[in-house]
Amino acid sequence: MTSASPAGRREQLRDFLRTCRARLTPDDVGIATAGRRRTPGLRREEVASLAGVGVSWYTWLEQGRDINVSAEVLDAVSRALRLTEPERAHLYLLAGLNPPADTARARDSGVTTELRNLLDTWSPRPAILRDRAWNLLAINDATRTVFGYDDTDHNCLVSFFSNARYRSMHAHWESVAPAVVAAFRADAAHFPDDPDFGRVVDELGATSPEFAELWARHEVGAPVQAVKAVHHPEVGDLIFDTTTLVVADQPAWYLELYNPRPGSGTDEPLARLTRSPAPA
Structure with a gap:
C-alpha cells in the first residue's frame, strides 16, 4: 500500500473512511436519534464530534484532500470509528504515516x-x-x-x-x-x-x-x-x-x-x- 502514489492513497483513504462510517449506527456509539435517517451509518459531523476534531477537517480527510495529519488525530478517528488494530494500521498507511507498533498486544x-x-x-x-x-x-x-x-x-x-x-x-x-x-x-x-x-x-x-x-x-x-x-x-x-x-x-x-x-x-x-x- 505504501508504494501507491499519494493521489492513489488519498482515493483509497476516502473509500475506506466512508465504508467504516457507513457500517456504524448511532446506537453503536451511544448517539440518541429521532426520526428516520436518510442514509445508513454515522454522519460526518457525528464522527468528527466523537473524535474531537472539526467537522471541516474531518470532511477534508474523508474527501482525501492533501492535508497534514497527526498520529494523535488518526488515533482519535480510529476510536470514533471502532477500528480494529489492523484497520488502524491501514488508516495510518493510507494517511501517509508509519503505523505505530502494537507493543501492548x-x-x-x-x-x-x-x-x-x-x-x-x-x-x-x-x-x-x-x-x-x-x-x-x-x-x-x-x-x-x-x-x-x-x-x-x-x-x-x-x-x-x-x-x-x-x-x-x-x-x-x-x-x-x-x-x-x-x-x-x-x-x-x-x-x-x-x-x-x-x-x-x-x-x-x-x-x-x-x-x-x-x-x-x-x-x-x-x-x-x-x-x-x-x-x-x-x-x-x-x-x-x-x-x-x-x-x-x-x-x-x-x-x-x-x-x-x-x-x-x-x-x-x-x-x-x-x-x-x-x-x-
Missing part, C-alpha cells in the same frame, strides 16, 4: 505453543525468539548448550556483555562488540518512545564499562550476526549462518534461526554436543 500475548514447537523442532540447531529490544522470549535447548544461555539470561545484548560463559566462547568477541552495539542503537532509533531500550541501556551502562564506552561512541550500524562463530570448550569451533524472520502476527517479535555453515565442519561436532543425529 505484543507484551500481553504469550509465546504460542506453535512457536515453541518450532523452536524445539529446530534442535539440534540453536533458535531464539526475541522482541525488538532484544529481550529473549523463548530459546530452545540447543541455544543453551551451544551458546551457554541459561534461565538468568533475559536480553541478547545484556548476555553479550555480562554472560561470562557466552563471552568466553565467542570467537571474535572484541572485534564484534562495536558492531553489536551499533546495531542495537540503530534498532532503538526506530522506537524512541519504547522504554525497553532505555532499560537495557541503563542496566548495561551501570554494570559494563565496556558497553558504556561503546555506547558513548554513538555509532550506528546495520544488523549483524549474519555469521556467528563460537569456540565451544567441549567440541571446538562452531560456525553458523543466521536467518532472522519476523513473526507475522507479532511484528515486534523476531525468530533467529542458526544453521551450520556449509563447509565449516560444524555438523558433526554439533551433533556430538547435542547428542543428536547430524542435521540433514
